[in-house]
Amino acid sequence: MATILAGVGLLLGALVLTGKVGSLAYDLIAMAGDNTVILLIAGALTSMVLGMGMTISAAYLFLAIALAPALTESGLDPLAIHMFMLYWGMISYITPPIAFAAFAAAPISGSSSMRTGFEAMRLGTIIYFIPFFFVLNPALIGQGTTAEIASVLGSAIVGVLLLSAALQGYLLGIGRLGHARFVQWPIRVALFTGGLLLLVPGGDNFGGISGSVFTLVAVGCVAVALALQFVIQNPNKARIGVLSE
Structure with a gap:
C-alpha cells in the first residue's frame, strides 16, 4: 500500500511541478478531437487516477481546475460535468x-x-457506467422539463436493472440467467445491449440516431433475451408450443 501511494504521490507531484495541470485540459481536447465520448473516457480515467490517494474534497478541487475546462468547452452541462468528476x-x-x-x-x-x-x-460494475449516462443526458440529474425527467428516469431505471442483470448473470423476478455458459452469455449480451441502448440519449454524439430508435432496438434485444430464457427454463412448454403450430 505504501508503495502504491508513493507512486500516486509522485504522479501528482510531477503534474504540479511541470505545470502540466494547466495544459491537461487542452491536451485532452486535442487527443479526443470532436468526439465527446472519447473525451469523457479520457476525463474519467484522468479523474480516477488523480483521485487515487487523495480525499474526495481534495480530488474534486484538483479535478475542477485541471479537467473541468476541457469538458466544459465540449458543450456539456456544467453541473453534470462537476458531478462526473466528483463521481x-x-x-x-x-x-x-x-x-x-x-x-x-x-x-x-x-x-x-x-x-x-x-x-x-x-x-x-454498474457504477462505472452511470456517470457517462447523466453527462450525456442531463435530465437524469434534473436538468429538463418534468415530463422529460420522468421519461428519462424511467428508462434509466429499467436500463440499469438490465445492465446489472447482464453483468451479474441474475435478473430480478426471473433468477439465474441460463444454466450452461454457452447459453448464458448470449442472454447476458442481449440484456446488456438492451440496457445500454435504453440509457443512450441519441443525437449528434451517436451519429445523429434518435433516442426512439435506440429504444426500439433495446426492446427487441430484451425480447430476444427473455425468449431464450423462457425456452431454457420451460423446455417442455416451448416444445409443445412449436408442435402445436
Whole structure:
C-alpha cells in the first residue's frame, strides 16, 4: 500500500511541478478531437487516477481546475460535468490497486485486500457506467422539463436493472440467467445491449440516431433475451408450443 501511494504521490507531484495541470485540459481536447465520448473516457480515467490517494474534497478541487475546462468547452452541462468528476474521483475507492474502501473492509471479512478490491469492483460494475449516462443526458440529474425527467428516469431505471442483470448473470423476478455458459452469455449480451441502448440519449454524439430508435432496438434485444430464457427454463412448454403450430 505504501508503495502504491508513493507512486500516486509522485504522479501528482510531477503534474504540479511541470505545470502540466494547466495544459491537461487542452491536451485532452486535442487527443479526443470532436468526439465527446472519447473525451469523457479520457476525463474519467484522468479523474480516477488523480483521485487515487487523495480525499474526495481534495480530488474534486484538483479535478475542477485541471479537467473541468476541457469538458466544459465540449458543450456539456456544467453541473453534470462537476458531478462526473466528483463521481469518478470517488470510484478509485473501490478500484484496485488503491480501493481504500475495499481494503478497509478486508480485515473485517478476513479476506485478502486485493481480492476484496476486485470483488468490490465486480459488484459495483454498474457504477462505472452511470456517470457517462447523466453527462450525456442531463435530465437524469434534473436538468429538463418534468415530463422529460420522468421519461428519462424511467428508462434509466429499467436500463440499469438490465445492465446489472447482464453483468451479474441474475435478473430480478426471473433468477439465474441460463444454466450452461454457452447459453448464458448470449442472454447476458442481449440484456446488456438492451440496457445500454435504453440509457443512450441519441443525437449528434451517436451519429445523429434518435433516442426512439435506440429504444426500439433495446426492446427487441430484451425480447430476444427473455425468449431464450423462457425456452431454457420451460423446455417442455416451448416444445409443445412449436408442435402445436
